[in-house]
Every structure is written in structure tokens, then in C-alpha cells.
Amino acid sequence: MEKVSVSFTLNGEPVTIEVPTTWNLLKVLRECFELNGAKEGCGVGECGCCTVIVDGDAVNSCIYPIPEIEGRSVLSVEGISGTDGGLHPLQKAFLENNAVQCGFCTSGMIMSAKALLDKNPEPTEDEIRTGISGNFCRCTGYVQIVEAIEMAAKNKEGNF
Amino acid sequence: MIDYEYKIPADLHEVFTLLKEYGEKATLVAGGTDVMVKIRNTRKAPEVLISLRRLEDLRYIRKNGGYRIGGLTTHRMLELSNLVRTELSALHDAASQVGSVQVRNVATLGGNICNAAPSADTAAPLLVLDAAVVLEGPGGRRRVPIAEFFKGTYRTVKEPDEVLIEFDIPEKMGAFGSAYWKHSRRKAMELPLIGIAVSVKLSEANEIEDSRIALTVAAPTPIRAYLAEDFLRGKPFTDQVLKEAGEIASSSECCTLRTSLRCEAWYREDMIKIFVPRMAKLAAERIKSR
Ligand SMILES: Cc1cc2nc3c(=O)[nH]c(=O)nc-3n(C[C@H](O)[C@H](O)[C@H](O)COP(=O)(O)OP(=O)(O)OC[C@H]3O[C@@H](n4cnc5c(N)ncnc54)[C@H](O)[C@@H]3O)c2cc1C
Ligand code: FES
Ligand code: FES
Numbered sequence: 001m002e003k004v005s006v007s008f009t010l011n012g013e014p015v016t017i018e019v020p021t022t023w024n025l026l027k028v029l030r031e032c033f034e035l036n037g038a039k040e041g042c043g044v045g046e047c048g049c050c051t052v053i054v055d056g057d058a059v060n061s062c063i064y065p066i067p068e069i070e071g072r073s074v075l076s077v078e079g080i081s082g083t084d085g086g087l088h089p090l091q092k093a094f095l096e097n098n099a100v101q102c103g104f105c106t107s108g109m110i111m112s113a114k115a116l117l118d119k120n121p122e123p124t125e126d127e128i129r130t131g132i133s134g135n136f137c138r139c140t141g142y143v144q145i146v147e148a149i150e151m152a153a154k155n156k157e158g159n160f
Numbered sequence: 161m162i163d164y165e166y167k168i169p170a171d172l173h174e175v176f177t178l179l180k181e182y183g184e185k186a187t188l189v190a191g192g193t194d195v196m197v198k199i200r201n202t203r204k205a206p207e208v209l210i211s212l213r214r215l216e217d218l219r220y221i222r223k224n225g226g227y228r229i230g231g232l233t234t235h236r237m238l239e240l241s242n243l244v245r246t247e248l249s250a251l252h253d254a255a256s257q258v259g260s261v262q263v264r265n266v267a268t269l270g271g272n273i274c275n276a277a278p279s280a281d282t283a284a285p286l287l288v289l290d291a292a293v294v295l296e297g298p299g300g301r302r303r304v305p306i307a308e309f310f311k312g313t314y315r316t317v318k319e320p321d322e323v324l325i326e327f328d329i330p331e332k333m334g335a336f337g338s339a340y341w342k343h344s345r346r347k348a349m350e351l352p353l354i355g356i357a358v359s360v361k362l363s364e365a366n367e368i369e370d371s372r373i374a375l376t377v378a379a380p381t382p383i384r385a386y387l388a389e390d391f392l393r394g395k396p397f398t399d400q401v402l403k404e405a406g407e408i409a410s411s412s413e414c415c416t417l418r419t420s421l422r423c424e425a426w427y428r429e430d431m432i433k434i435f436v437p438r439m440a441k442l443a444a445e446r447i448k449s450r
Contacts, residue, residue: 044201045193045259063200065189065196068211131261133260134259135260
């Protein structure tokens, strides 16, 4: 089986791996780095459980071929906490709003929300709903999730 | 066991060298949202994937007289473009509804058209905007009107060793208003049950100078409803006229509507009747509000 060596930035750290060419980013995060925040729900781009941020954009890591990651910057949910190691404002807002039930969708939701807020710090409810439209949640019914993202947008400093 | 080589050429020249070297064994991949999903679903892969993702200079939206959109332009770029929203509105309607933000961040306009699914959302808008497809192969470049590009379900006139470089939309289309309706059960992550695009150009006397109507999912390939367009030309822009245009577009003279797993023909017919007039009105409103 053909192997490929890939160097990239992962949560701020430079890393290099050697894996089969056919692996995708999700598999690399979980198998090489034991970063299990991103999950495989569908494996075909439909559910968003595997969402991470690549060069500033939310993407489905399950269909992102690993050779394409060469030279890019990857941010997974494990990399978003503050410098003090505490929770990110979005994570706090999700907890406070009961936006997490089983939790399977949560890290993907948070990464989609982060990609949105990074570019659009004051989104409307519509923009929030569009921002997370690629993330299925089977539990919450989305209302608490939308409210949590609104709350995080209001409390940018994380002082809540 | 799925196995393939993955080549990442740095420029077009290298793409053609690789295409020549691997011939039939190779498949091009852009955003991979069709290619990677198909590999996973069928457990079958080509021997070599040749990636276009590093061809950053084929990602652009330009206006210089006519409009030019690079083959590797993502749906997200189209969604965020004010130029596309105001002047090529039908394409904006479609691109901003493909899959999800995550999908639109990587999936390309070229990929949507080359994949040639009957449900390709951007096909109907490109048809009503009179787009031409610019292809480049070993023999040089050629232009194909989008109305002649689709040959069948998942089949196009593009040769395996050709790359889709650009979409050209003529300058005169800037005077048309356009709109696309993706009829589906959910607002996101859904393919259209029927897709309806309309573009219109009105005279000062509120007559229809010219128009285009296109349908996706209606037939095995995206199609123009020429008969309905002919009917509209020179007519006053009234509810009655638009209603008749919808009836013609949904009639068997325009196309034999498909019944498919996702939707039956009678329902598609009903929706065409309703949404041809609505999209024509939206298109007209959009020219006026510019
Ligand atoms: C979860 C999900 C949701 C989706 N939702 C929608 C939707 O709502 N509407 C819709 O229309 N589609 C949808 N799609 C399908 C897909 O995202 C689109 O068709 C997309 O535009 C394909 O672009 P791509 O760059 O990813 O293509 P790829 O998968 O990279 O390529 C598709 C085909 O085109 C060829 N190709 C690509 N670029 C070129 C080029 N420049 N020159 C020559 N050949 C080329 C490839 O060889 C391949 O055959 C969805 C897909 C997923 C996974
Ligand atoms: S696992 Fe990637 S989108 Fe579902
Ligand atoms: S909390 Fe269970 S899927 Fe969202």
C-alpha cells in the first residue's frame, strides 16, 4: 500500500506523519494523534460530526484526503481552549445552555460555530442556522445550540 | 481494500503530463465531494487520483465586459460574492444551497458540472445565464455552450484528458434578472426534487424581451424549456402569461418528466407550473432593485 509523508500544523504545532495515501484527515486525527473529538458519523460529508477547521474554513475531515493537508493548518476541538487551558467561550456557552445531550455532534457543532464567529463575530440567527446547517443533532432540536452560539457571540471575552 | 496513488500537481502543465502518463487509470479530483464519497460508497477506486486543488489560479470570479468564473471556484466563493449575488443571482441561489458550509468550502463549480448529476444545482442557473464551458486538453482550448455540455446522466462531452478551466457568461446577460428555486423537503443538506431557474430581460414597456428557463432533475440531464421561452418572447409580463409559460414548461412537449426514487413525475409537473412564474417574478424584481 502506497504511503505518503505529510507535514502540517496541528493545533498550532508542526507535525509530520507517514500514513497510507488513502487515509483521510479524520482517520489521521483519531489514529495518529488520538484526538477523538472529531467523530465519524456518516463518513460521507452529510452529518458534520467530523468537522474541523482547515486554513480558517470548516470542512468535513472524513472526506478530506490526507495528502491535501500538506502545508496546511488544522484546528480540531482539542486545540481551541484558551492559553490557560480553560474552556473556550463556545464550550462554556454550550454547557450553560444545555446545548449538549448525548454529545456526539458537539465537537463538530462547536467547530462550525467557531469558523462562523471567527469570520462573522455578530451573526444573525439565520446566519447561525446556515453556519451549522451541515451538522446534524439527533438530540437537542437545535434551539439550545443556536442560543449557545448567540450567547458566545455576545460574551466574546468568555466572561460569563 | 481501497488503494490508489494520489498526485498533487502544482500547475496545469503538470496536470497534463500526469494525465498523459496515466491515461485511463487516472481520475481528476477537485474538492472531492463527489469523487471521495463515491470511492467510499462503492469500495472501488481508480488507480490514480490527480488533484486539482493546488491550482489556486483557477479560483476566481471576474467581470470585464462578460463574466468569467474559474473552474476551481468553490460554491462558498460564489455564495460570498456580491457580484454573483446581484448580477448572476440564479447562480448565487444555487451555489449557496449546495450541501452545507463544510461542503461549499471545498466543492467546486467545475466539479458540480463535470460530475453531471441530474440534480446538479448549478446546472440550471448556468443554462439560463448562457454560460460557455472552456475546456483545455492536449489539443488546446475549446468552448462548449453549457446547453451542449451534458450528454446523459453523469456523462458530458468533456474528454477524460480535458480540464474544465473556466465558465464564461456573456456581457449581455448582465441585463437579465435571474432566480433559481431548489424545491426540496428540507432547507439544507438536500438534493432538489426539482430545480427551476428563470432569467428574464424586460423592456421599458414591461414586455418580455428575452428569457431562459431551465430545469434540473426533470430529465436525465439538466435541460432548457425552449418552447416556454419562445412563448414568452415579446409578451407582456403578466400573471396570465407567466402561468401559461409554466404550463408549457411542464408539458410533455418540453420534456418527458422523470419519475425517480425521490419524486414522482406528476409532482414535478405541478411544481414547475408553480415555480416558473414565481421565479420569473423574482428575477424581474431583482433587475428593478439593482
Ligand atoms: C454531503 C454532500 C452534499 C451535497 N449536496 C449537494 C447539493 O445540494 N447540490 C449539488 O448539486 N451537489 C451536492 N453535492 C455533490 C457535490 O458536492 C457537488 O457536485 C460538487 O460541486 C462537486 O464538486 P467537487 O469539486 O467536490 O468535485 P469532485 O468530487 O472533485 O469531482 C467531481 C467530478 O468532476 C470531475 N472534475 C472536477 N473538477 C474538474 C475540472 N476542473 N476539470 C475536469 N474535471 C473535473 C472529477 O473528475 C469528477 O468526475 C453534495 C455532496 C455531498 C458530499
Ligand atoms: S462523518 Fe464526516 S460528515 Fe459525517
Ligand atoms: S447532542 Fe446528541 S446528537 Fe447532538
